[in-house]
Amino acid sequence: MTRLLVFGLLAGLLASVMTFGVARLVGEPALDAAIALEVADSHAHAADTPNHPDAVGMSRRLQAGPGLFVGLAAIGAALGGILAISFAVARGRFLHGSTRATVGWITALGFAAVIVVPMLKFPGNPPAVGNSETIGARTLAYFAFLALSLATLGFAVSAVKGVPSRHRKMLIGAAIYAGVMTGAAIVLPSFHEVDPAFPGDVLWQFRASTLAVQATLWASTAIVFCWLVGRYGQSV
Amino acid sequence: MTVATRSAVSSDLPAIPLRDIAPWAALASLLAVLVVYFVGAEQGAWSVFHGTDVHEFVHDARHLLGFPCH
Ligand SMILES: [Zn+2]
Numbered sequence: 001m002t003r004l005l006v007f008g009l010l011a012g013l014l015a016s017v018m019t020f021g022v023a024r025l026v027g028e029p030a031l032d033a034a035i036a037l038e039v040a041d042s043h044a045h046a047a048d049t050p051n052h053p054d055a056v057g058m059s060r061r062l063q064a065g066p067g068l069f070v071g072l073a074a075i076g077a078a079l080g081g082i083l084a085i086s087f088a089v090a091r092g093r094f095l096h097g098s099t100r101a102t103v104g105w106i107t108a109l110g111f112a113a114v115i116v117v118p119m120l121k122f123p124g125n126p127p128a129v130g131n132s133e134t135i136g137a138r139t140l141a142y143f144a145f146l147a148l149s150l151a152t153l154g155f156a157v158s159a160v161k162g163v164p165s166r167h168r169k170m171l172i173g174a175a176i177y178a179g180v181m182t183g184a185a186i187v188l189p190s191f192h193e194v195d196p197a198f199p200g201d202v203l204w205q206f207r208a209s210t211l212a213v214q215a216t217l218w219a220s221t222a223i224v225f226c227w228l229v230g231r232y233g234q235s236v
Numbered sequence: 237m238t239v240a241t242r243s244a245v246s247s248d249l250p251a252i253p254l255r256d257i258a259p260w261a262a263l264a265s266l267l268a269v270l271v272v273y274f275v276g277a278e279q280g281a282w283s284v285f286h287g288t289d290v291h292e293f294v295h296d297a298r299h300l301l302g303f304p305c306h
Contacts, residue, residue, distance in 0.1 A: 001256055005264070027300040058292035071275045071297020078268040085261045092251030115302070124302035138304045139281035210302035 003233055004084040011224035012080025016073040019217040023072065027213055028064050030126060030206035035060070037198070038128035072217070080221050083107070087225070094157060099229050107222040113153040113177075115214045118146050119207075121185045126206040131193045141188050152180045276303040 058067070086106045095102040122142045130138070156176040163169040194203060276298060278284060279291035291298075298305050 001252060001260055005260060023296070023300050028296070031296060031299060058289075058295070063292065063296045067293040068296040068300070071294040071301070074271045075275055075297070075301060078264075078271040081264040082268050085257065085264050088252045088257050089254070089261070119302055122304065124299065125305070126299065127305070130304070130306055132306055135304065135306055136281045139277055142304050143277070206299075207302075210300055213300045214302065 001088060004088055004229070005081060007225055007228040007233060008080035008082075008084025008087075008221075009077050010080070011083070011221045011228060012076035012078070013073055014224050015080070015217050015220035016069070016076030018220045019072050019076065019213055020069050022216045023068060023209075023213050024064070027206075027209040028068075030202060030209050031064075032060075033202045034126035034128050034206060037202070072213075076217055076221060079217065080225065083110075083221060083225055086110070087229075094161060100226050103222050103226045103229075107218055109153060109157075111215070111218045113149045114146065115211075115218070117149050117181055118142065119211065121145055121188070121190070123207050124210045125194070126203065129194050129198055129203065131191075134191060134193065137189070138191050141191075145184060145188055148184050149181060152177050276301070280305060 083103070083106065087103060090106055091099075091102050095105055097105075122138070122145065156173040159176060160169040160173040163172060274290060275294050278294075279288050280298075281304075295305070
């Protein structure tokens with residue numbers, strides 16, 4: 001068990017190095033473009049716009065270098081640790097295939113429930129987008145939706161454990177998950193805070209880059225973890 | 237069971253007993269929640285520490301991972 005955890009942490013840390021590269025290449029340009037707009041905007045309305053914390057405070061070099069790296073590495077290590085635990089629980093209980101298939105299923109389902117579905121309801125916003133008065137409500141709604149998504153995934157997986165047909169298993173599980181999450185998405189509030197004047201291509205580039213960053217982190221964590229278990233951990 | 241006789245198929249292996257996993261699962265979940273909180277939300281909607289230093293430091297990671305930032 002401890003060996004699996006070490007593999008998970010190592011995989012997550014290594015993955016965060018690759019993710020840092022992707023974040024710098026595709027994410028930072030969109031972030032900088034949005035911050036440039038934000039600064040220009042706050043100059044234009046200097047009288048009525050209070051200083052936004054993003055435009056002041058820490059240097060951009062610190063934020064885009066060590067800050068970005070530490071943030072990604074911490075999340076990567078957490079992801080790797082949780083992957084190792086999920087692998088230990090699922091192997092031989094919920095999943096009976098090869099290491100690669102087991103890790104593949106966990107990663108695919110986790111990525112859908114933790115990243116893709118919350119992103120569809122609450123897509124990330126670049127600096128300069130978002131009303132600071134609703135940050136409390138938005139953060140609460142986002143984490144509530146995320147927690148519900150994970151809980152529903154867990155419930156759906158346990159519910160179909162005894163179903164004999166593999167095909168039917170996936171269908172029933174997907175129906176449970178989609179039903180609950182669609183209901184939650186309708187009930188929870190939506191936040192429409194993008195200024196119509198904000199350039200759509202910057203917004204799109206930013207949101208696509210958040211997906212690219214998460215996809216890189218998850219995929220490379222899974223690949224490295226698989227490799228470590230296959231290479232050094234056949235008996236764990 | 238030894239490494240040498242292992243096949244690459246994980247279904248050959250006995251499942252790790254849940255009571256061996258449980259303490260690690262609790263520890264990992266706790267740490268993961270803390271990490272997600274500090275990278276994803278500290279000094280945004282809620283604050284454990286005063287000021288904006290944590291928010292500012294992880295700012296780019298928070299945005300690019302898709303968390304609500306401000
Ligand atoms: Zn921000």
